[in-house]
Amino acid sequence: MKTGLKERQRNIFVHPASEMPGSQYQVTSIKRHHSLYSLTDSSDAGPEDEAVSAPLHLTPLEKLNTDMCKDEKTIKDLIIGRRVGFYKVRGEIGYGTFSRVKLAFHALTKDKVALKILDKTRLDSQTQRLLSREISSMESLQHPNVLRLYEVLETPSRLHLVLEYAGGGDLHSKICNEGKLSDNTSKITFAQILSAIKFMHNINIIHRDLKAENVLFSSSSCVKVADFGFSTRVTNRNTALDTFCGSPPYAAPELFRDECYLGPLVDVWAMGVLLFFMVTGTMPFRAETIGKLRRCIIEGVYSIPPWVPGPCQRLIRGILKPVPTERCAIDQMLGCDWLLPVEFPWSLAPPEPVNPLQNLLDSECRDMEEEEEEEVRGSLEELGFTTEHLLNNQPKDIRSPVTGVYRILQHRAQKSRGCDSLPVVRGMVRDPKREGLRAYRGLRHTSKLCVLS
């Protein structure tokens, strides 16, 4: 069966064709080439073996490879850009400064993904640097509240980031359309952002572009922090940075004032602006020009409406301090009065310093990971991936199609264990539909609750 697969892959070469508008692939020759996406094993049978070894039953992977090499419609879809690699591309769902974002489906796993598509001809060296940081930050971030990157696909003219699909829109549109969030929804939303930022700061990644537009939702209230285009990895939290990044209304005063700044404290400030926006539906600092906005932020003058609950007001004031080092630390935010009733989604946070309980939990985590790994390998096998495919294609390589499938299946396994469960505000009523959720990584997780009022 393996021999047959390899042969079929030799028949047509699907290769990149930048000169065709909107297309990534072009069929040029009929024999003796490998498909860009052929996942061959090491057997080396020649085309003459085909008739003898033609398989009766194809695995999904074999079928897909065959279609990509032989099926006219599939090849046409590849040429006109309705397919990219293993993904079937659908309509546009968003756009950014340098990108268009489209909905897509993985042809094997059928999972929905978002394709962030960048036109390489429009990327100068500075943007390319930012892009490679975006990829490297996202590659190392696996947290329930950080948008996942599954794979990176490159053609001569375009770069495609294959991302977890966040179908619930973004926080900015949500507030613009529906108004400020209720106190409980603000708590649940802010707790998730906090959990994501704590996680990335713990591994020295600074986001630098936190704003409501970059807070997406995968469901009505499950937060996914997105857009790591300005992110950077520092050697330690005291590393001074000097590039102005982000959006002016969310920029900390030192970004306007000083030459250098500390990354984590700039993210913390942006979280203060975000929190203000969530609970009031307005921005703390507003002005008609950037110059006036700058002055406003440096002077640090803002007023919190009196109806904002006292504990939340205190948190906002603790964060929006003009002197960076006086700002609330993330751990202080976690322990603040306003968030006291919230049980955080600790499950995927990096391990805290070792203590006996931690050891216990860690061994439980290891068991979970092994179970998860087994589940993923089982699904890969069902799709037709062999151990050899995995070895040959280095599953850790973000540019390998095997990694894409692996990461999608791994995320699916984690979600089935409840990794996307929400934080809980005590005193709310359980949602019976979610009662069946198994706690992800055992003791430390709780199931989703719903708000009554």
Ligand code: ATP
């Ligand atoms: P900018 O720098 O201008 O913010 P960008 O080029 O970095 O933009 P993104 O912010 O990542 O692009 O994405 C642009 C828009 O596309 C988002 O505001 C959002 O509406 C949509 N989008 C991006 N990623 C996803 C996703 N994974 N799921 C659903 N929608 C998405």
Ligand code: MG
């Ligand atoms: Mg954005």
